[in-house]
Amino acid sequence: MQNLYEVIRRPVVTEKSTDLKEAGNVIAFEVNRRATKPEIKAAVEKLFKVKVKRVRTINVPGKHVTLGRNRGKRSNWKKALVTLAQGSTIEFFENR
């Protein structure tokens, strides 16, 4: 992927991701489905100026939804669980 700014879509803030963060300095992002682990690592390191220890990814299948008479499917997406090196933090996920 040419542009690192296209890799990371948005942070994932849920109960589960908060638990991960507190347990092992792991933060979660929704990422471009075609992004690879090395690309995600590079993007996070460059954009947030932190050191990344490990990246795990999960392809999340979109849910089937029914809205009135219309049935549909939400898009599949890729979640990346990024383990930061000790001492690294990203401001957004911290308490002010």
Next chain:
Amino acid sequence: MKATIENLGPWERKIAVEIPADEVSETVERTYRELAKGVRVRGFRKGKVPRTVMTRMYGDQVRNEVIQALINRTYGETLRTHQLEPVSEPVIEPEKLAEGQPWRYTARLEVRPEVKVQKWEKLALAQTEAVVDDAAVKERLERLAGMHAQLVVEEGATRLARGHFAVIDYEGSVEGTPFEGGAGKEVTIEIGSGRFIPGFEDQLEGMAAGEAREVTVTFPEDYGKSELAGKPALFQVTLKEIKKKVVPAIDDEFAKDTGEFENLEALRAKVSEDIQRELDEESRRTLREQAKGQLVAENPVEAPPAMVEREFRSAVESTRQRLSTQGVDPERLGLTPEALEREWRPRAELDVKASLILDQIARDRGFEVTAEDIDAFLEPMAREAKQRVSTLRAAYEERGLLPVLERRIKDEKALDLVLEKATIQKEKSASDREK
């Protein structure tokens, strides 16, 4: 909680309150717990939102709530323990709140100043003891007769003159065209009253009943309708009738006509009694004002500006309301904002001072206001409004005005006592000042 009080003047205090760190933390914690029960955040089940997330989303709100809660809890307590009696809303300056740190705020407020009553007994007062004299009764009777006057048509070849009432039809035009409100039929105007356009009444003088005349006048520059102001106008006037005001003779007949009186003597007695009552009331009021004035002169007190302001405003407001129900514009009576400021404010200040002194006297004597006192105070008002005392009291209670009322009554009681202890020089005076 630690609180220190600083005296900034006889009536101004600065309170500095410090709340220990653990009390702050505890309050913050409780506020978050309360909040957590209700908030919904995407990605979290209700009630499962972690503190870190809530802090990010609701931190400011929680801080403000905590500040409010802490002030509510400690401010009243501080006033009680230091026996401060505020007369104004406090100006509160909170420090920035940080969890795990003690938190401080300061409040500036005006309090009831300490009053040292030095002299309240043996005031030397002068009271005029008014006596009704015949002239006043006569004048009042004449005024009464004037109100019962009737307009009677003058027969014969009378010419219209000053003091007459003319019944006219008229039609006015400006530059040849009639204008709105410029015509009237069977309108009665008093010649010489000056209520019409200047010159109009004068030009009618000398007319006989049935005669028609053309009258030319110029509207004044400051006339109410701007499109007519300063313009010359032509009026076609027909005089229908000449009337004269006939004032009834003051005799037994008149007494019977005015109401339930047997003869003139009974009416005269009633009038005399009325005047006497008014004068007595007036003299009572002046005496009380005089006593208040002396109390203020003899006992130096400082009036907190907030109290003066409140007194001033309520006086202005009640007058304004009374006038507006009568349909009078206060400005026309010379009650411009500047004049009020100049004349009523010192008066409000005097009232506040007098009230502070009287309140202190009442406290020193341990006066209490009982339910009977309140009822007795409301009784005359109730009678005037044709309501029951209990209804009136309920109305006061509902609006939370009972404490105000109680203070008034207390002041009155204290003033009664002051008057009791004063030496009052009685002066006789004729009622001729009554106008």
